[in-house]
Amino acid sequence: MTDLKKTPMPVQDPETRRKNFNEVALGYGEEEAVAEANRCLSCKNAPCVSGCPVGIPISEFIRKIKERKFDEAYEIVSSVSSLPAVCGRVCPQETQCEMQCVRGKKGEPVAIGRLERFLADRRREEKLVAPVPKNGKRVAVVGSGPSGLTCAGDLARKGYDVTVFEALHLAGGVLVYGIPEFRLPKAIVQREIDALEAFGVKIETNVVIGKTLTVDELFEQGFSAVFLGSGAGLPNFMGIEGESLNGVYSANEFLTRSNLMKAYREGSETPIMKGGKVAVVGGGNVAMDAARTALRLGAEKVFLVYRRSMEELPARKEEVEHAAEEGIEFRLLCNPVKILGYEEKSDRKFGFVRGMECVKMALGEKDASGRRRPEPVPGSEFVLDVDTVIMAIGTSPNPLLKNTTEGLATDRRGGIVVDERGLTSRKNVYAGGDAVTGAATVISAMGAGKSAAKAIDEALSKEKNR
């Protein structure tokens, strides 16, 4: 009888890691990987695959690990996924492949994510891939996050001449500006991007589609199809008093300063508020990332303020556990009412945050989402002693593409409307990822990029044959 529990993965000790930005989870070695692979029952119908948004043949690659054929195992993963080292780390496997795992019915499921990561990390120099014959068709991809990179990779494999346009100075989208180093080392993201470039994908940074060039101009330049993977967009604020005070950040700004602009590095010239007491508002993965980043930047205390209870917390369980181990203090069933600032103009700290007034919440009746609606408990207001507040309460779509692309339909929220294949209301314009769904996961964005690549290939092949 094999073990009911996953083969443990070594992690940095919480006391050590809360002071550094090195990766928290250290990954399996070969022996641990084989041991874990041997827990797999190799079910004939492989239910795990149905849980994977990109359909990786999971039981096949695990079988190769059992046989210690690691290169072959990697080939199986990489034939489907453009970003295995990324997915092995940041996918919510517990609600996807691992949730379907038969082993999970009694004990823990097979650690599929850890095995995927093991294979990707083990990969040495990128093997020189035999160049695919070019088919002479050009496709433009807008945005170099998970959906764009996946779409670009899949199309390049089919012989398309692909150019990715990125608004920022560095490719990677949320993988470089959003997810912190300790959860996804930037060198790993860069390696995935280098691999795509080696395969012939062109990446143009500093090009803001909708400003520098429009979608229509891309067609004029000879691109036959365009994929829009421009991401989640503009950060939301609560609309409470005091959100313009100095020391209040959107999670996007705080994480971008730390990750993309390297404020996390010793001696960095990027300004960011370090130290002090920090409140992060929200309960998703972004909130966990912001809280743990603030801690590592030297905060003496970090509160995570969330209006529902632990049960409803939308972040991955592993991230929540890691955050708690590191000493993040969870203030659940608690909601900000207003942010308080220093009000004396003569005060050196005038205009900066001095605290956040919160109210306690209680869960009432179930709302439309099926979750119990949090309601304020009258008279329970209290002040949280903080000098930095980070709002991690989601984003709204960026109107830039909609405003500059005639005939591009968006829904009530502003998300780009697509059919099941990713086609927008414009001919040969496809979209996927957060620009369509609003803030979601890396893997669901990759799934959308993948199905759009398939649809683009089918549409353009038809045109060719006409």
Place this chain on the structure above:
Amino acid sequence: MYRIIRKKILNAAVVQMEIEAPLVAAKAKAGQFIILRVDEEGERIPLTVAGTCSEEGTVKIIFQIAGATTYLLSQKREGEFLRDFSGPLGCAARTEGIQKVCLVAGGVGAAIALPVAEAFFRGKADVTAIVGFRSRELVILEEEFRAASDRTFFTTDDGSFGEKGSVTLPLARLLAGGERFDEIFAVGPLVMMKYVVETARPYQIPVTVSMNPIMIDGTGMCGGCRLSLLREGKKIMKFACVDGPDFDGYEVDFDEAIARNRMYAEFERKAYERTCNLFGRAEK
């Protein structure tokens, strides 16, 4: 990489550069801005487009040496390269339907006002320009403003050039004398813009102000550039990078913007000193 085609020192603290960036040059309109990084480790800073030459594919920027990044930028020579240069960002200045306009600019804000003045002037509007500086040595773009306006007033704080005092003096005089403009376009220090609004208020002349807050991405993603408008007693949050940079001066909460602008003042002062010391030593 983006080549510096020409560089010109406008005064002791203000530098003009023309940067090779054909895609930006083909699109940029008066009032829009770009974001640049000097080098691989540099911060992203927004600068307003001061002019373009689409034949040559160049974009003109004018900046004041005010911190570490602008100091490093000023040290770059013709023929050298900037790491990143992205744009044009933000909305273009609105010029249509305006027949008589008054531009009020202070300090390096003159560099932002000039292309707007030129756009109005080309559009056959009647253009009055009021441009103020601290003193004579800091005057920039004098000839350019004279060429792009029907009437030009200069002021200096110490009276060493033009009229002594602030830009609101000639403006107040013109308004009191019965001059009426379809619009006043003000750009410069926040306090100056605030007082231009107060000067125009009794006459209810529309005032557009150009805001230039702290930014990172310039595409709406970070929200660091947010400011508040007060409309019908309600506070409305706007992002200067995508909703602006131009706003109705009567709505802008200037006191808040002034406070927000100081967020990293201390940090920047230290970074500036470090950078200057570093270079000072290197040059010896």
